Amino acid sequence: MLNTAIIVAGGFGTRLQSRVHDVPKPMAPVNAEPFLNYQLRFLKHYGITKIILSVGHLANKIQDYYQSSFEGLQITYALEEKPLGTGGGIRLALQNCTEESVFVLNGDSFFDIDLPTFYGLHLQKHAQISLALRKVKDAARYGTIQKEEDDRITLFSEKSGHTKEGLINAGIYILDRKVFLNNTVADKRFSIEKDFFEKQLQHLIMKGFDFEGYFIDIGIPEDYEKAQDDFKGFNY
DSSP: OOOEEEEEOOOOOGGGTTTOOSSOGGGOEETTEEHHHHHHHHHHHTTOOEEEEEEOTTHHHHHHHHTTEETTEEEEEEEOSSOOHHHHHHHHHHHTOOSSEEEEEETTEEEOOOHHHHHHHHHHTTOSEEEEEEEESOOTTTOEEEEOTTOBEEEEEOOOSSOOOEEEEEEEEEEEHHHHHHTSOTTOOOOIIIIIITTTTTTSOEEEEEOOSOEEETTSHHHHHHHHHHGGGOOO
């Protein structure tokens, strides 16, 4: 089992600024504590011991709150000196990491899956990159993913704007450190979704595995408000 996770926590959160404007989106308060706390406890539950927070926008708010630890988790930071996008921020974090493979999570979503099962599938299917996927009834704001019977991802479809069921990228990945570093450029702004996953689809063994656990993305006000109720019963 892996022991290190990177959490992407450097975004601007423009769609949520009507509710939260003075802290980074992962620090948005959910029942009087940062949303990020729920992710950290989830990771700790599955034996993760080291967290690298990829930070940029309002980074000091995160650093001042967590400093070097949280409930027994060791926390370090990969600080962007200029905006690097999700991909560039993850690359910077991987340069601070010695493990061969790591979990990577989006800091503004939560997907309740069994991480050891996810990692087991990653090994069993000989994947270089793995994505945790979730079927949703309305995939309009996410875009969808298609894959073959062996779980190899074949297509990333753009956001359609139309209500339809589909498999989405639910924001938890397993990355091979060397593979990612060897196929990306340092100190360059890029999106992990558009500029890495989609462009490397034909060149790397990229697998997607379906899970049915609870999923929420707090990036829009409606779902942020929903999280206030949903997380009252949080049990990690």
